[in-house]
Amino acid sequence: MVKSVTSLTRNGLRDWLIQNMTAFFMAVYIITLVSYLIFNPVHDYYSWHLLFTATWMRIATLLFFLFLILHTRIGLWTIATDYLKLTVLRVSFLVITSLVLVGSFIWAMNILWGA
Amino acid sequence: MATETPPAKKVRPVNLNLFTIRFPITAIISILHRITGVLLFLFVPLIVWALQASLASPDSFAAVQEIFTLGVVKFLIWVCLSGLIYHMLAGIRHFIMNFGFLESLSAMRLTAKIILGLSILLSLIVGVWLW
Numbered sequence: 001m002v003k004s005v006t007s008l009t010r011n012g013l014r015d016w017l018i019q020n021m022t023a024f025f026m027a028v029y030i031i032t033l034v035s036y037l038i039f040n041p042v043h044d045y046y047s048w049h050l051l052f053t054a055t056w057m058r059i060a061t062l063l064f065f066l067f068l069i070l071h072t073r074i075g076l077w078t079i080a081t082d083y084l085k086l087t088v089l090r091v092s093f094l095v096i097t098s099l100v101l102v103g104s105f106i107w108a109m110n111i112l113w114g115a
Numbered sequence: 116m117a118t119e120t121p122p123a124k125k126v127r128p129v130n131l132n133l134f135t136i137r138f139p140i141t142a143i144i145s146i147l148h149r150i151t152g153v154l155l156f157l158f159v160p161l162i163v164w165a166l167q168a169s170l171a172s173p174d175s176f177a178a179v180q181e182i183f184t185l186g187v188v189k190f191l192i193w194v195c196l197s198g199l200i201y202h203m204l205a206g207i208r209h210f211i212m213n214f215g216f217l218e219s220l221s222a223m224r225l226t227a228k229i230i231l232g233l234s235i236l237l238s239l240i241v242g243v244w245l246w
Contacts, residue, residue, distance in 0.1 A: 020213060023206050030203070045169075045176035052170055068159070075152045097156065104163045111167045 006094055007081075008074050019074045022067035029064045058112050065108045069101040144227045148205040151198040158195045189245050197238035204230040 008015050042048045051057055076097050084090035130136065138146075168175045182188050208226050212218055217226055 020210060023210065027203055027206065030199070045173040048176065049170055052166075072152075072156050072159070075149075076156065079149055079153065100160060101156075104159050107160075107163050108166065111163070111170055 006091065007077050008070065015074045018070055022071040025067050026064060026071065029060055052112065061112055062109065065105050069105050072101055073098060140227045141223050144205055144231065147201060151202040154198045155202060193242055193245055196241045200237045200241070201234040204234050
């Protein structure tokens with residue numbers, strides 16, 4: 001049996017709740033952004049840049065990436081505990097994927113607020 | 116009193132061949148949700164890179180536009196968007212079930228077919244839009 005000490009919050013119900021709430025927000029973000037871009041197509045750099053410098057867009061995108069890494073971490077943990085029974089393998093997988101996620105988040109924040 | 120001896124070890128058929136096991140549609144929906152989830156994770160750094168390059172300067176924005184016209188890149192974008200469409204539809208189905216709706220076997224089979232059909236249709240639309 002795999003002990004659940006490596007799950008995000010060490011609590012299955014909390015993990016489940018976070019995964020659902022973050023999924024809901026991300027779905028709203030994606031659907032809103034795609035709808036906006038369908039009705040206001042962006043063809044040039046300046047309107048694209050303007051979109052991502054708007055405060056509401058920066059905050060929404062920050063939340064999107066924050067929720068993305070939480071959601072993905074929980075999902076990958078769920079999959080890893082099902083298929084990677086070897087502790088060394090599973091923990092390595094979770095450490096590497098978590099580093100990729102945190103790295104992506106820091107990178108995204110750096111982009112949004114400028115280096 | 117029974118004098119019969121019980122059969123030694125009864126040899127029962129075991130089938131673990133994944134190519135001959137027929138999965139119910141609900142199982143296919145579930146495993147595809149996981150596969151697309153891992154797939155989307157792999158795209159995260161690429162998406163952040165594209166965001167960085169597209170926002171850095173007008174020149175790099177033009178470079179991204181140029182890269183996005185390549186066939187291989189278009190295919191990758193199509194894979195990413197198709198995966199996202201499927202993952203979101205399967206997620207919405209799961210979300211509805213978490214609230215206690217459409218949880219009967221017949222309803223689950225029906226919603227499974229609906230999201231499978233809908234994601235194929237939307238993926239085709241995305242493909243047409245990309246090419």
